[in-house]
Amino acid sequence: MARLKRSGQRTLEPAGASRLVALARDLQRRRGRERRALFLAEGVRAVEEVIRAKVAVKGALVSPQLDKSPRGRALLRSLEPRGGELVRLSERDLAAIAGTDTPQGILVIAEVPPMTLSEVRLQSEARVLLLDAIQDPGNAGTMLRTSAALGAAAALALPGTVDLWNPKVVRGAMGAHFQLSALHCELAEVLAWLDDQHVDLWVMEGGGEPIHEAVPPPRLALAVGNEGAGVSQRLRQKASRRVAIPIEPRVESLNAAVAAGIALYALRARAAN
Amino acid sequence: MARLKRSGQRTLEPAGASRLVALARDLQRRRGRERRALFLAEGVRAVEEVIRAKVAVKGALVSPQLDKSPRGRALLRSLEPRGGELVRLSERDLAAIAGTDTPQGILVIAEVPPMTLSEVRLQSEARVLLLDAIQDPGNAGTMLRTSAALGAAAALALPGTVDLWNPKVVRGAMGAHFQLSALHCELAEVLAWLDDQHVDLWVMEGGGEPIHEAVPPPRLALAVGNEGAGVSQRLRQKASRRVAIPIEPRVESLNAAVAAGIALYALRARAAN
Numbered sequence: 001m002a003r004l005k006r007s008g009q010r011t012l013e014p015a016g017a018s019r020l021v022a023l024a025r026d027l028q029r030r031r032g033r034e035r036r037a038l039f040l041a042e043g044v045r046a047v048e049e050v051i052r053a054k055v056a057v058k059g060a061l062v063s064p065q066l067d068k069s070p071r072g073r074a075l076l077r078s079l080e081p082r083g084g085e086l087v088r089l090s091e092r093d094l095a096a097i098a099g100t101d102t103p104q105g106i107l108v109i110a111e112v113p114p115m116t117l118s119e120v121r122l123q124s125e126a127r128v129l130l131l132d133a134i135q136d137p138g139n140a141g142t143m144l145r146t147s148a149a150l151g152a153a154a155a156l157a158l159p160g161t162v163d164l165w166n167p168k169v170v171r172g173a174m175g176a177h178f179q180l181s182a183l184h185c186e187l188a189e190v191l192a193w194l195d196d197q198h199v200d201l202w203v204m205e206g207g208g209e210p211i212h213e214a215v216p217p218p219r220l221a222l223a224v225g226n227e228g229a230g231v232s233q234r235l236r237q238k239a240s241r242r243v244a245i246p247i248e249p250r251v252e253s254l255n256a257a258v259a260a261g262i263a264l265y266a267l268r269a270r271a272a273n
Numbered sequence: 274m275a276r277l278k279r280s281g282q283r284t285l286e287p288a289g290a291s292r293l294v295a296l297a298r299d300l301q302r303r304r305g306r307e308r309r310a311l312f313l314a315e316g317v318r319a320v321e322e323v324i325r326a327k328v329a330v331k332g333a334l335v336s337p338q339l340d341k342s343p344r345g346r347a348l349l350r351s352l353e354p355r356g357g358e359l360v361r362l363s364e365r366d367l368a369a370i371a372g373t374d375t376p377q378g379i380l381v382i383a384e385v386p387p388m389t390l391s392e393v394r395l396q397s398e399a400r401v402l403l404l405d406a407i408q409d410p411g412n413a414g415t416m417l418r419t420s421a422a423l424g425a426a427a428a429l430a431l432p433g434t435v436d437l438w439n440p441k442v443v444r445g446a447m448g449a450h451f452q453l454s455a456l457h458c459e460l461a462e463v464l465a466w467l468d469d470q471h472v473d474l475w476v477m478e479g480g481g482e483p484i485h486e487a488v489p490p491p492r493l494a495l496a497v498g499n500e501g502a503g504v505s506q507r508l509r510q511k512a513s514r515r516v517a518i519p520i521e522p523r524v525e526s527l528n529a530a531v532a533a534g535i536a537l538y539a540l541r542a543r544a545a546n
Contacts, residue, residue, distance in 0.1 A: 262534050
């Protein structure tokens with residue numbers, strides 16, 4: 001199944017190629033990613049972000065489609081000095097391994113940047129987004145992307161949230177994983193950290209106070225809840241404020257990623273404006 | 274393939290059932306929808322919104338999955354007085370006809386509400402969203418949903434935009450199609466209408482003026498462009514202002530639906546706050 005090609009990278013014997021393919025398959029599963037501290041970046045843009053962020057690359061699976069565009073060929077060249085292993089596959093074999101619909105000829109195996117909550121450094125004014133059981137990978141990826149764009153220091157995923165290193169989340173986030181601290185945390189750990197770092201906690205909630213009337217503190221963590229159920233009861237109880245984006249009464253809700261975006265914009269640290 | 278069941282609705286002879294199935298298949302194509310002025314609502318929530326909006330229903334395709342939840346059974350009962358035709362299909366046959374991944378046991382054929390741009394009525398303060406070549410159905414659906422939630426009067430799709438009656442757009446919009454005016458228009462038609470209705474035109478653009486510094490006029494149309502290319506040249510030239518959501522320099526852009534959401538929030542008509 002895997003064909004080899006010489007390149008500046010380490011070329012693989014057939015056994016090595018099969019091993020890399022098996023590894024990529026294993027990394028489609030959350031358990032595989034967690035055990036190995038590796039993730040998959042799929043598609044040209046996602047891989048470009050991995051290269052740009054200087055994340056350690058373990059290997060790449062590439063199909064002929066990549067060679068067809070100048071951008072794809074440039075990406076392949078930029079991968080070479082990174083030293084990972086390279087396996088050439090047919091379009092079809094690559095698509096069968098990929099977790100996203102259109103891998104665009106490339107799938108890279110890379111190391112999850114080692115980072116713990118205690119290492120996250122906050123400025124005197126800071127914003128943190130808490131993803132509370134956000135299940136849709138597209139929404140989670142967009143939330144990370146928006147957090148990075150609007151200057152949040154961290155996006156912390158609470159239990160019940162889709163794996164932030166899921167290939168669909170990585171792709172939707174467009175490199176945000178490497179521009180802010182994106183971490184999975186237990187609730188108790190987050191609450192202790194917020195306390196220790198003097199970060200106020202607000203939650204988004206349908207019946208909350210209109211967000212444009214709320215004046216944010218210097219350091220603020222904002223929790224956005226599950227698309228259906230909202231934020232968890234324990235988080236609500238710990239919050240000092242419940243805020244909402246006022247919407248037309250005939251409309252039930254905003255999309256969770258849009259709500260997070262509007263809230264991060266409305267509560268943005270002044271220094272970032 | 275289609276099995277029939279008695280209900281309060283008109284029961285179908287096998288020939289009638291096949292005809293409804295063929296019609297549903299035809300409505301997966303944009304041309305089919307445009308020619309017939311019909312669309313498909315797929316999934317429980319989307320169909321609930323069709324019922325709630327009293328949109329004319331021509332028929333329903335239903336699989337056993339729908340009978341398994343109280344919400345599904347309630348939906349089926351609420352469809353009965355609407356008088357359309359009902360066809361029972363296997364799970365698998367329904368999935369093969371559906372355009373979304375999980376039709377949740379129901380697919381309804383309904384009439385596109387007849388509406389033209391000249392019939393759109395605006396308040397003295399009004400917001401209109403222009404979708405300029407938005408290609409992703411998820412983004413388009415979310416933009417409609419956000420427009421309705423934040424009180425926009427209309428969401429107008431310019432050429433190059435995905436069909437607003439695509440089943441994925443209908444599903445993502447969560448009923449917004451029936452809460453505001455959602456229309457496809459030619460650019461010249463929109464420009465003439467904006468002029469006639471005294472609606473100012475602004476476009477979103479990376480290098481534009483920070484949106485929080487811009488004071489919106491009473492009637493404002495905001496154009497959001499294609500995910501890659503931004504708004505079209507002709508639209509830019511006609512705009513009285515170019516505005517942007519300031520983002521961190523290391524981040525390339527916001528997701529188009531999130532950008533539209535933040536902008537609609539930031540430029541909201543005062544009456545809506």
